[in-house]
Every structure is written in C-alpha cells, then in structure tokens.
Amino acid sequence: MLFILCANLISCSDDENEKEGAKDNPKNEVIDKMTTEEQLLVGKWIANGGNPLELYSDMSCYTPDKTGGTYSYDPQTKELITTSGWGIRIVKSLDEKTMVLQGVQTTKVWTYKRQMNFIDTQYKKLLIGTWQRIDDSREITFINSDTYDFGMGDFYYEIKTGGKYSDGTEYILVRADEEREPDYGDGYSLYIKHLDCNTMIVYGSGSNDGTYKRVK
Incomplete structure (x- = not known):
C-alpha cells in the first residue's frame, strides 16, 4: 500500500514538473x-x-x-x-x-x-510560445494549443475567427474557454490583428493591447 502511495506521489510530481517544463520552454513545431x-x-x-x-x-x-x-x-x-x-x-x-x-x-x-495586418494560416500553431510586450515586461505564454498563461495562472482558451474591426481589418479572438472556464471571459481575451512568426499585435483588448515579440 505504501509503495502504491509513493508511486502515485512520484507520478504527480513528474506530471507537475512536465507541466512547468512546458511552460518554461514551450515547443513550437512550426x-x-x-x-x-x-x-x-x-x-x-x-x-x-x-x-x-x-x-x-x-x-x-x-x-x-x-x-x-x-x-x-x-x-x-x-x-x-x-x-x-x-x-x-x-x-x-x-x-x-x-x-x-x-x-x-x-x-x-x-x-x-x-x-502589420496579417494573420498566418497556421495561427493556432504559431501562437504557441512566450510573447513579451515591447514597451514593458508583460508576458503571455501559450503553453500549447489548449492552455495559456497571462501571469495569473493557467487557463483553457478557445479561438474564434471571422471577426472584423470597423475598418474591415480581420482579427482572431483568443479568450478563456466558455465551457471549461465559465468564470473568466473578457478580462482574458485577446483581439489579435497581426500574427506572423515573431510579432503579435493585440488591439481592442484594453490593458492587453500592444505589440508583442516572441521570446521563446
């Protein structure tokens, strides 16, 4: 019984370490x-x-x-x-x-x-990584295609497409998943008007607005 308990504790510890490793070094296959x-x-x-x-x-x-x-x-x-x-x-x-x-x-x-009004076709994959706003140290990490971190913990996210600004420029909306994160919404939203390999521009998202550069 003690052996099983220890094995479970080690397994949980390994899972947590793997999760932290993914956050510290997110892998982008593209x-x-x-x-x-x-x-x-x-x-x-x-x-x-x-x-x-x-x-x-x-x-x-x-x-x-x-x-x-x-x-x-x-x-x-x-x-x-x-x-x-x-x-x-x-x-x-x-x-x-x-x-x-x-x-x-x-x-x-x-x-x-x-x-600076371009959205890559592989936006879901390109998002993965750590992005830092150029005018301060604010970071957003897309750990994988499912989870992101605004610096306030990890949250499940979803991506909605087809939106346009008043000038006709298209954007993608990244927000806390409505089903899995019902208590979080607009405060965890990003309206992204530009996304290439190394630059992400967020506009229309309040305090999250700005130009971000990929750092990881």
Missing part, C-alpha cells in the same frame, strides 16, 4: 523547423502601393498578380520561387520591416514593406 530567413519571409508585403505579396508559414502564397499558389526559398541562391505564375524573384535584402526583390533576368528591384 518555428523550430524554420530558419531565420524563412521566418522573416512570412507576412504581407506591399511595394509602392501595389497589390500585396502574402507568404504563409505553410508555404502557400498569394502574389501581386492576384493568384494563389505555393512558394519555396533557396538559401544558397536567395531565390523566392512561386508556382502562382508570378515566377521567381531574388531576395536582395530582408529584415523585419523591408524586403528588396530583384527579377531573375533584369536589374529592376522592388522594395516591399511589411504590413
């Missing part, structure tokens, strides 16, 4: 497989007021010729290759704000600026 350049490519880009170039983490794309397809990136040749009919571009430079592309058989270049 980010972990991507290089820094591949992460930076993901987003909505516009050059000189033209049509957007949208590159998603699942390697799908929507190009300025208003067609969809897939893309690949060759880190050696710096070629951004699309199947949409838009063709191939050479990535001359790339950072968090700007991407400069050049045609394969021309010297013409296009300077693209990152737009």
